[in-house]
Amino acid sequence: MIFVRLPLAQALLATTLLAAPAFAPVAFAQDRNLTIGIGGSPTSLDPHFYNASPNISLTMHLFDRLTEQDAQARIQPALAESWRAVSETMWEFKLRAGVKWHDGRDFTADDVAFTISRAPNVPNSPGGFGGFVRAITRVEVVDPLTIRLHTAAAHPLLPTELASIQIISRHVGEGAGTEDYNAGRAAIGTGPYRLVSYRPGDRTEFARNEAYWRGAEPWSRVSYRFVANDAARTAGILAGDLDVIDQVPSTDIARLKRDSRLTVSEIPSLRLIYLMTDFSRPDSAPVMVSDSEGRPLERNPMLDARVRRALSIAIDRQALADRVMEGTATPTGQWLPPGSYSYNPAVEVPRHDPDGARRLLAEAGFPNGFRLTLATPNDRYPNDSRTAQAVAQMWSRIGVRTQVEALPWTTYASRNSRQEFNARLAGWGSVTGEASYMLVNIFGTYNRERRTGASNNSRYSNPTLDALTARAAGTLDDAEREKLLQEAVAMVDRETAMIPLFQLVNFWATRRGITYEPRMDERTVAMGARPQ
Template identity: 65%
Template sequence: MRHLLSSRGHRARLAAALLGLALAPAATMAQTLTVGLATPVNSADPHFSNTTSNFALTHHIFDTLVDRDTQARLTPALAESWTAVEDTIWEFRLRPNVTWHDGQPLTGDDIAFTISRVPNVQGSPGGFGGAVRAITRVEVVDARTVRFHTARPSPLLPNDLASVQIISRHVGTDANPPDYNSGRAAIGTGPYRFVSYRPGEGAVFERNDAWWGPAQPWSRVNFRFMANDGSRSAAVLAGDVDVIDQVPSADLPRLRRDPRLTISEITGVRLIYLQPDFSRQGGDVPGVTDNNGQRLASNPFQDVRVRRALSIAIDRRALAERVMQGTAVPTGQWLPEGSFSYNPEVGVPAFDPTEARRLLAEAGFPQGFRLTLSTPNDRYPGDAATAQAVAQFWTRVGVRTEIESLPWATYLSRGPRQDFGFRLGGWGSSTGEASYLLRNVVGTFNRERGWGSPNFSRYSNPQLDALTERAVTTIDDAQREALLRQAVKVETDDLGIVPLFLLRNAWAVRRGLQYEARADEQTLATAVRRAP
């Protein structure tokens, strides 16, 4: 009897052991999250490129002093508190016992080093210099207390610093983008540690169990860059990835119906807009000619009547409903209704092709002209399709338009060289207020001041700059909002950009998971949880 029991016990233990071996890989797999990203990331350097995709990826490794929640509201991060001790001095108190991935402690000196490095990144096509330009001096009071001195009141400084990821002096000194891409300098304080980064392919991170924040369920995160819409949708349907962002509008109805998936959505702060070249006074604008292919005498886009004509020649509601299939909201400004500094007096421009032709004739182009509209084809949902539709609207009013469709990496490298006569772009106002776009996209380009870095078309309006400057130095919230609303009206009247629509952000996640949708459209492993 003892032998029989022993034999049975042995078989039971053996069966349990074999079952354990069989389940071990599944358990390991269950802790690995695979994410399909629509937009390739061009660097693992957290200060290299001011794009949402770059910022979101590196934010897994590097923390900010101040974070933003899903609605773009400020929350504590490395700084547990901040206060304006004077009109021109902000004091930040650092969270205790935070360490870098190599075990060294975070100190105020690392903050000072980061601020000095942000505007001076080797080869940056457009970084985060504008976020720190207000700072004239960083005072390290002690290891956990830092004071930022500014030349004038800077009520938005905490908001700006939410865009600056903190790096260490001991690793970051003399480090350049290649050092971050290789992982040598990619040592942060964030929830994940760097494993690998492969340009054009993806990145792999592992959980940092010493992170100061909440425990993360994923031991490993694989990010795959999947610019092709169809491939991304197919991958999540096949279970090859657990999450995809920028769900293609054409696939969204089908994915909604699939019982293997859930869709997470929110109206975002990403504006899709058009911007003409303002950098040239003469007629040598790239891709712009008369109807016979000859150079024009002058830059037609310097005339606001031409800009207004092209704006009202576009049926924004048709773009949102047909091209974007309901995944966009037509707009004449750059923030959703209800946001701080949204101007209710600025509506959606009326579609009026007859008036557009009249304005073109009044501006000296009764027969129109020819232009090339440049667009990325793998950066924003429906980017190339939107450009094609706009080209048709413009051609109907006499401006014969061709499309130049480019991969995002090529598009981004050419933009700072003013290579485009007219371009389609996108901007996410992650601060949740109007000045972020005013300073960056339509603010006069000024490297010293830190304005206009992504203003590739070199629009300049001194009146608008002055109004924006007044707003961002006004402490009183109500007064600042009134000034920003006024600036929104000035900009939309002058059309330094031509707003089209705001995107509705959508993620598709495998059944059993949930994604906390974000207005800033960041795709974060920290926002993915197992469904209850």
């Protein structure tokens, strides 16, 4: 599998970008409706509530960003038509003129300033967006279409990080909470679609924004449906009830490719599927971990790097890729695909070594192993619960008798945010295409004031790694920054701060007459679907 290295130096450090839409509007002969079936469950219409791909995919229909990344994860202009580094600690963004909110009001720099203040401070967020704006120390509104963002130190990644912040209006958003977005009262954006209705756990209905600044989309109405069951998504597109589906089940890919009524598109993914252990408590949660006889343990075994390494090398990743994922994933020892910026070729896929795992457990004081519960969502990632079951069998063979607790995504996410799991299966898509995204949000020490560790629900903390990440983020030279990030990748591996499993391949299926542009960030949006 070949991945394209992202040209970060060109994308991030250019003084000016052309003022052109990322996607040119296209004239279509007739209006049509589109029905999409997704496998991941969105949990809110609040664009700053939860940094999770299903939520972002959903709200991208309503809200735009200053910058955005295309299907190949390349940075593009959006609400900001150009930007430049005025100095090492100041970025200036020129905003697009004539953009209207869905209620007809003008989009201005004041809306951007309001968004930056709100995005990291949404109450009860299970994983927020603070990491994307952590570098900003001051926001300066120069005029209605010019804004300057000041940072404490050089921060070349800021234009890329802002591609993950959806812009909301001050006049609607001020005083509005997540419940106001979910009720539709505050779900007023500048995006290509307007909200018609939102039914959590079921579907969202959109109507085309005829005044969209890029030009009207071809779909008059979009029905965006959550279809958790793999077989139901396949049946829906075969029956013609769904026009586009994502997370095409691995068991059905070959069959759908043979069907002349359908097209299957695919692209290497930026998403890693991995396991994370708990660092939040010195003792162990008795429901989740106990000794081999079922008695509570005096200490949390996950705090011992030898235990974490034992669990890692007990896993046969190639078997997971071949038998569970059926060739739709690639074993990995890190969180970026080969060829991408800051991928570290020295960090190899951990070798399957069950005997070595048993020795490490004995060295750590667990010669008889222990009992463990592995939590996993059962409706979020391709074959998520099947993967967890396979891992549980591998762990049980080295003496860590493992049972699996498979949960719906909404329940899993809520419990995960409260640090209720000692071991869990998770996924993370590095949408910036480089290592700092995961270093800041997953491995960064949880700190609301510094806006690090926003999704660090296991509460891993390594001050040395934090310092290295900060140093890399402030390094302007691309080559030097890459070396620092690669060093951080190696440190995560040495610590076994996580247990990486495999990198996904993203699949979509569409009905005849519709094309879909596959995205490395796995987001499923009506804007990627076009009538042929």
